[in-house]
Amino acid sequence: MSEVAKLKQLENGTPVEFILDQTPFDEPQESQQPQSDKIIGRVFPMSENYRLGAFQIEINISAEYPFKVPTFRMITPIYHPNVIESGKMDRKIVTLT
Numbered sequence: 001m002s003e004v005a006k007l008k009q010l011e012n013g014t015p016v017e018f019i020l021d022q023t024p025f026d027e028p029q030e031s032q033q034p035q036s037d038k039i040i041g042r043v044f045p046m047s048e049n050y051r052l053g054a055f056q057i058e059i060n061i062s063a064e065y066p067f068k069v070p071t072f073r074m075i076t077p078i079y080h081p082n083v084i085e086s087g088k089m090d091r092k093i094v095t096l097t
Helices: 003-009 091-096
Strands: 016-022 036-045 055-062 071-074
Antiparallel strands (some): 036 055
């Protein structure tokens, strides 16, 4: 496979499977107004570099949603230019997509 063909496989259009592991609906609500909701799931990317992996991700949705962007954190360690060592993802990729 040529280098150009390999690069084309890295395009953002590759399918991704997402499976929910935990949602806010799994536990009974203790108060009427939650401060934030947390969703934990696994991402199964199909791109060439990551297709053999499953990565657990945490999505925190604040009470101000949709006016405030959710925060994302990779629970599974991953080497990626948009993910810092603590697992937090660069906000730019969240707001631009």
